[in-house]
Amino acid sequence: MAVMNGRAIVAGAAEGEALVSREPLSFWGGYDFKTGTIVDTHHPLAGVRAAGTVLALPFSRGSSTTTAVLLEAVRAGTAPAALVTTGIDSFFALASIVAGVMYEKSFPVVALDAGDFDRLTSGQWITIETSGIVRADGA
Amino acid sequence: MQLTARDRAMLEGAEGPAPQLAMSILVRMAEIGGAPGLMDISQAHIDSTIYLGDATLEFAERLAALGARVAVPTSLNVSGVDVCGWQRWAVPPEWAAKAARQMRAYEQMGAVATWTCAPYHTHMRPAFGQQIAWGESNAIAFANSVIGARTERYPDLLDVCCAITGRVPAVGLHLTENRAGQTLLQLVDVPRPLQADDQFFAVLGHLVGQLAGDAIPVIDGIVTRPVEDQLKAFAAAAASSGRVALFHLVGITPEAPTLDAAFQGRRPRATIDITVPALKAARAELTNADGADLDMVILGSPHFSLDEFRRLAPLVAGQRRHPRVKLLVTSGRAMKEQAEQAGVLAPVLEFGAEITLDTCVLASPMLPPDIKRLMTNSAKYAYYAPSLLAARITFGSLADCVRSAIEGRVVRDDSTWQ
Numbered sequence: 386m387a388v389m390n391g392r393a394i395v396a397g398a399a400e401g402e403a404l405v406s407r408e409p410l411s412f413w414g415g416y417d418f419k420t421g422t423i424v425d426t427h428h429p430l431a432g433v434r435a436a437g438t439v440l441a442l443p444f445s446r447g448s449s450t451t452t453a454v455l456l457e458a459v460r461a462g463t464a465p466a467a468l469v470t471t472g473i474d475s476f477f478a479l480a481s482i483v484a485g486v487m488y489e490k491s492f493p494v495v496a497l498d499a500g501d502f503d504r505l506t507s508g509q510w511i512t513i514e515t516s517g518i519v520r521a522d523g524a
Numbered sequence: 525m526q527l528t529a530r531d532r533a534m535l536e537g538a539e540g541p542a543p544q545l546a547m548s549i550l551v552r553m554a555e556i557g558g559a560p561g562l563m564d565i566s567q568a569h570i571d572s573t574i575y576l577g578d579a580t581l582e583f584a585e586r587l588a589a590l591g592a593r594v595a596v597p598t599s600l601n602v603s604g605v606d607v608c609g610w611q612r613w614a615v616p617p618e619w620a621a622k623a624a625r626q627m628r629a630y631e632q633m634g635a636v637a638t639w640t641c642a643p644y645h646t647h648m649r650p651a652f653g654q655q656i657a658w659g660e661s662n663a664i665a666f667a668n669s670v671i672g673a674r675t676e677r678y679p680d681l682l683d684v685c686c687a688i689t690g691r692v693p694a695v696g697l698h699l700t701e702n703r704a705g706q707t708l709l710q711l712v713d714v715p716r717p718l719q720a721d722d723q724f725f726a727v728l729g730h731l732v733g734q735l736a737g738d739a740i741p742v743i744d745g746i747v748t749r750p751v752e753d754q755l756k757a758f759a760a761a762a763a764s765s766g767r768v769a770l771f772h773l774v775g776i777t778p779e780a781p782t783l784d785a786a787f788q789g790r791r792p793r794a795t796i797d798i799t800v801p802a803l804k805a806a807r808a809e810l811t812n813a814d815g816a817d818l819d820m821v822i823l824g825s826p827h828f829s830l831d832e833f834r835r836l837a838p839l840v841a842g843q844r845r846h847p848r849v850k851l852l853v854t855s856g857r858a859m860k861e862q863a864e865q866a867g868v869l870a871p872v873l874e875f876g877a878e879i880t881l882d883t884c885v886l887a888s889p890m891l892p893p894d895i896k897r898l899m900t901n902s903a904k905y906a907y908y909a910p911s912l913l914a915a916r917i918t919f920g921s922l923a924d925c926v927r928s929a930i931e932g933r934v935v936r937d938d939s940t941w942q
Binding site for chain 1: 545574676677812886910
């Protein structure tokens, strides 16, 4: 098991299966909130369901509407359980904060060092603590 | 973090519940961004207008119900519906009604009903050096890079908080020292005829977005003088394939009179060559269609400008589109009015084109299911249409698009790119 000290950008506890990509993602045009599936045909995770996973992406790209898509996903129950990034991604942080304000359902957003981020692989079981500690089991 | 007395008063509710809610979100974002405090803006552009579903509507209506008013001149991005023309398309009535409610909520806040993703084409265009809070990825990149106004990369739901309070975290691209170029992208042996091609800046933008990662790119080696619509196409492409919020084109954009100025005297963190094969590959990525079948040509992402109408009018004058192929131009109210006054709208309509205002094919479910094979000169449409519309799309020049609409099948002059 790997234990990593992340920075809790938006603090919270969550666990789930890791879904990892080195490729950034725009949620608008990239995430179908009706199904919780990644739909960006340019993205390596296209077609993969991300609802309930701990989704690890280096950062957001593309549309400003990424935050609104994430808010819709939270409302619809199709959002990832948490987001893990390599830097402070203000889009993911904002979506979580507004999800807290609107629906009392914020989700953890944690930033890892690039080195720690590289230790994540899809299929690991990830546990995120409020302090920002990230535990990765298996795979 | 240091808040002013007024910031604190807003946070405590002295100016009402809407500024209080907006300020509470802003302060949290400022803390996350490590801001020393907040600063004033003198303009905003709200991207949160795009209706997606109940959450975006509930957010807008909650703020409106709390009595939210914008504190600075504020323009509005595209909505989810063309209120005057949706009935001609496949928009479900329930969608149209809810999208219109979301529009009314933002109009109630005192924002200007520009309803465009190209606010820089309207009277709300900011000035060089002006501190603004803009949402909409293409508009952010354009405002920062082409105009030299200063905005962070604001997401939906935060842009409106900035507009309501007139304040933003004092971080990022608002500050001179953070506007220096970081990565040098050097055109190597890219011949002038290719650079002068109508598709060049859109293709270059698509490639730059991929290469820049999260850095501010500086592009050197451009030997042509791009017009503003080419810079718009570049900005939109780079902000779709990547996260580019500011770029510098050496000798072209206002903060990059020289290579040294673009980097503010610092050294590039990385240098990447841009070659003809890389550009050809980038162009090829913008087409996922095979064959020549065609249902519709779509123009206007970002929204079509007066100058683009001026270019389109002589290409279509005296001709007629093929009866099987539609031509749709998406634009804003101001640009359509200007085109009408300039006499360049009539030939486009006589050609058989249709105009959609306030929204676009990506933001409104307007295309009927039998329209699946598209052609465009917009890298942004080409980037998002396969994912958002499950469409097959061909990228080409404006002239290619018009010729294809006339012939009823995809026709491209690829000679410059071979």
